[in-house]
Amino acid sequence: MVTVREETRKGPWTEQEDLQLVCTVRLFGERRWDFIAKVSGLNRTGKSCRLRWVNYLHPGLKRGRMSPHEERLILELHARWGNRWSRIARRLPGRTDNEIKNYWRTHMRKKAQERKGNMSLSSSSSSSSLTYQSCYPDTPSIIGTEGQELHGGSGCITSILKGTPPDMDGYPMDQIWMEIEAPEAGFDGGKDHACSSLSGPPPPCTAWDYYCPPEACWKMDDEIKMAPHFGYSEGVGPCF
DNA sequence: AATCGCCTCAACCGCTATACC
DNA sequence: CGGTATAGCGGTTGAGGCGAT
Known part of the structure; x- marks a missing residue:
């Protein structure tokens, strides 16, 4: 009878939602998203x-424009x-797949098409790769070196953020998991408790200002070994 | 000043891969 | 080994912003 069962929200995220999510992820790490x-x-x-989380927080x-590199x-x-x-x-520290995808769609594809139009002759095989490669004939063989080169690219927000590095991998949260497994056990509403401090005084800036992300996070790669550190270990952060 | 069209980007959807039981 | 749950990926869509007319 009571079946309150709120509908799942969709659409743009509010700042409050961001904060709630940030706090929760800080607590439990980047996994068990349903939870x-x-x-x-x-x-x-x-x-x-x-x-x-992945694309914004x-x-x-x-953020901002892609560098020529x-x-x-x-x-x-x-x-x-x-x-x-x-x-x-993964080869572009600080960039998300979504961002790159969008970027490609808007910028590069257009360029590629333009280029294609210009040199409508030749190249009957219309593999996209052929086309856009011709946009940058001078493109050096950068694959393999970008790991270092892109690191610390300008504009990285890491330069202005301070905080506790999040965990990406081995995350000793078992205990917390056990505690939290009891749903109503107090966390219901990270918004009201865990993030209570956020609803009072204005937040520092945006949700991600609570983080100090090591760029190493972005070195997770098939080929590049991830830095074997960063975890929540100490200090869960300003939310608590 | 108002309208139109284009561009950008955040978010959703469906599918696949992987992990876990 | 099979089934189920969870995470991740790629494609697509739609709202909002911005410049051109």
């Missing part, structure tokens, strides 16, 4: 939470791997 969605008090799906995200890198990597956006993204 995070539940305990955060957000009426979102785990999938949605993950996406929001994740520490270390660069990144642009070339995208071209190069796309030529090599095709639409493997996530894979390409």
Whole structure:
């Protein structure tokens, strides 16, 4: 009878939602998104939470225009791997697959098409890679070196953020998991408790200002070994 | 000043891969 | 080994912003 069963929220995220999500992720780490969605008090799906985190709230995200270097890198990597956006993204610290995907769609494809139009002759095989490669004939073989080169690219928010590095991998949260497994055990509403401090005085800036993301986060790669550190270990952060 | 069209980007959807039981 | 749950990926869509007319 009571079946309150609120509908899952969709659409743009509010700042408050961001904060709730950030706090919850800080607590539990970047996994069990369904669970995070539940305990955060957000009426979102785990999938949605993950996406929001990965594409917008994740520490270390660069924002703003792609540098020429990144642009070339995208071209190069796309030529090599095709639409493997996530894979390409791993080569571009601070950039998300979604961002790269969008960027490609808007900028590069257009360029490629323009180029294609110009040189409508020749190249009957219309593999996209062929086309955009020709946009940057001078593209050096950068694959393999970008790991270092892109590090600390200008504009990385890491330069202005301070805080506790999030955990990406070995995350000793078992205990907390056990504690939290009892849903109503106090966290219901990360919004009301865990993040209570946020509802009072104005937050520092945006949700991600709570983070100090090591750029190492973005070195997770098939080939590049991830730095074997960063965990929540000490100090969970300003939310608590 | 108002309208239109284009561009950008955040977010959703569906599918696949992987992990876990 | 099979089934289920969870995470991740790539494609697509739609709202909002911005410049051109």
